[in-house]
Every structure is written in C-alpha cells, then in structure tokens.
Amino acid sequence: MPRLYVYFVLLSILLSACAGNSPIASSESVVTDTPAATEILPSIAATATNAAELGMPPTDSMQALETTPTEPVNTGPVEYQIDPSESSVSYEVGETFFNENNRFSVAVGVTHGITGSVQLDLLNPQNTTLSTITVDISQFESDSGRRDNTIRDRFLESSRFPIATFVPTQITGLPGQYNAGEMLAFQVTGDLTVRETTHPTTFDVQASLNEGILAGQASTTVLMSEYGVGPIQTGVLGTEDEVKIIFYFVARPVN
Numbered sequence: 001m002p003r004l005y006v007y008f009v010l011l012s013i014l015l016s017a018c019a020g021n022s023p024i025a026s027s028e029s030v031v032t033d034t035p036a037a038t039e040i041l042p043s044i045a046a047t048a049t050n051a052a053e054l055g056m057p058p059t060d061s062m063q064a065l066e067t068t069p070t071e072p073v074n075t076g077p078v079e080y081q082i083d084p085s086e087s088s089v090s091y092e093v094g095e096t097f098f099n100e101n102n103r104f105s106v107a108v109g110v111t112h113g114i115t116g117s118v119q120l121d122l123l124n125p126q127n128t129t130l131s132t133i134t135v136d137i138s139q140f141e142s143d144s145g146r147r148d149n150t151i152r153d154r155f156l157e158s159s160r161f162p163i164a165t166f167v168p169t170q171i172t173g174l175p176g177q178y179n180a181g182e183m184l185a186f187q188v189t190g191d192l193t194v195r196e197t198t199h200p201t202t203f204d205v206q207a208s209l210n211e212g213i214l215a216g217q218a219s220t221t222v223l224m225s226e227y228g229v230g231p232i233q234t235g236v237l238g239t240e241d242e243v244k245i246i247f248y249f250v251a252r253p254v255n
Contacts, residue, residue: 076121076123077119077120077121077127077128077129078119078120078121078122078253078254079117079118079119079120079253079254080117080118080119080120080214080251080252080253080254081117081251081252081253081254082114082115082116082117082118082133082249082250082251083250083251083252084112084113084114084115085112086250087112087114087247087248087249087250087251088110088111088112088114088247088248089110089111089114089135089245089246089247089248090108090109090110090111090245090246090248091107091108091109091140091243091244091245091246092106092107092108092243092244092246093106093107093224093239093240093242093243093244094106094107094239094240094242095107095232095237095238095239095240096237096238096239097236097237098235098236098237098238099235099236099237107142107144107147107239108142108143109140109141109142109147109148109151110140110141110142111135111136111137111139111140111141112139113135113136113137113138113139114133114134114135114136114247114249115133115134116130116131116132116133116134117130117131117251117254118130118131118214118251119131120209120214122178122209123177124176125174125175125176125177125178125184126171126174126175126176128171128174129168129171130168130171130188130190131168132165132166132167132168133165133166133168133247134163134164134165134166135163135164135165135166136162136163137156137158137161137162137163137164137194138152138158138159138162139162140152140156140158150232150234151232155224155229155230155232156194156195156229157195157229160195161194161195161196164192164193164194165191165192165193166190166191166192166193166201166203167190167191167193168188168189168190169189169190169191169200170188170189170190171186171187171188171189172186172187172189173185173186173187174186178209180209180210181208181209181210182208183206183207183208183216184205184206184207184208185204185205185206186205186207187202187203187204187205188202188203188205188218189201189202189203190203192222194227194229195227195228195229197226197227197228199222199226199227201220201222202220203218203219203220203247204218204219204220205217205218206218207249212252212253213250213251213252214249214250214251214252215249215250215251216248216249217246217247217248217249218246218247218249219244219245219246219247220244220245221242221243221244221245222242222243222245223241223242223243224239224241224242224243225241230243
C-alpha cells in the first residue's frame, strides 16, 4: 500500500511538470504509512516460529519473545506414615527342645502394633529423618500360645511393659539424589528400649519408593541378655541368646 501511494504521487508530479512546469511548493511533503506496533509484534512472532522450524539462529527480536523455563519447585520433605495393617515386626530365635531329643527349631513371633513416620526429602535424600518407632510387643504371636504367654508373663514381661521404642539418632549411607523405584541400602542407628533397658542398635535397611508408596525392611540382631530377658531356660527347652529382629514396613504420604 505505501509503495503504491508513492507511485501515484510521483506520477502526478511528472504529469504536473509536463502540463505546466509548475514547481512543487516547498511546504508540500510526501507521507508514507507507518505500520502500527500491533502489526510488527505478530510479524516478529511469526518470523521466530518460522526460524525455529527451519533451525535458524534466533535474532534479537525473536529472543525478546522467548520465555524462560521455570526451575522445579522444591516442595521439601514429605511425611510418610507407617501403615500397621501392612507392616510387621518379627523376632526369630533358635530354641532347643530337651524333651524331644534336643530337637532344634527357630521360633518366630509377629506383631502389627507399630507406629512411626518418615520425613522423606526426595530432592535431598540425606536430609531424610525418622520419627520414634513404637512396637507393641505384648501382641507378639507365634505358633504356640504357651510360648507367647510364657514370654509375656516371665521373660519380656510385655504384659507390664507392652511398648518397645526405637529412637533414631543417625542415618548413614543415603545418596545425594534418588531416582524413583531405586532400591536403597543404608543404616539407621538409634536407641532401642525394651522394658526399662536401653541400648544403641543399628538396623540395616533396604527401601524404595514406588507410585507414592514407601516400602522396605530393616533388620538387626540383639542379645536377650543385654535386656535382662534371656536366654530363656525352662524344663523342656532353652533358647539362644541372639535374637534377630525384622521390620517390614509400608508407609504412605500423609494428606
């Protein structure tokens, strides 16, 4: 449009000059249309798009329209609550039956009375922390009700001291970053209290996070004699001093 306008102006000047050789007044000027800003920006945007599609380097005008990607938001630690319906703590201890020609077996007792939580920091796994873990040892059940009652009344005395506690003091072996689904192996050290006796204990832990569910297991061995509850000796059997403790856990995020 501007070029066509100029063309007609020049043509009229030539015709006027041919007709009367009249000079053009100095006050007259030739004005061309200037595109508005609303016409320029879409043009630059379209040029930037076409250049990107063709693999061309962006011009300064194109760079002005580019957006800067935002960094991922650090949401911080997320609390995962242990689900007792899907978690358990068990003991395993060797026992010998004197009245059965010294037959050896491994006694296993299980309880689901567990509470505790994990503050999991996915962006900085080494900042992950654990709450105090409590276990209702009065709920231990094995394949023998007689054994369970004897342990409750005479050895663990769990009818009087039903709750064992583990207070974490240190976590070692966590990586600097975590990939979802990856199985991690690390150690958790803390104070284990049974009845009225406390000793430092270290659990070997394996855990992973899959589809928002934290699951794994922790295990350690303790001596019953350190807690004043064994080894157990009765007229028909005797136990080893060493007891293996296994904690299977499933934890879900707290809403």
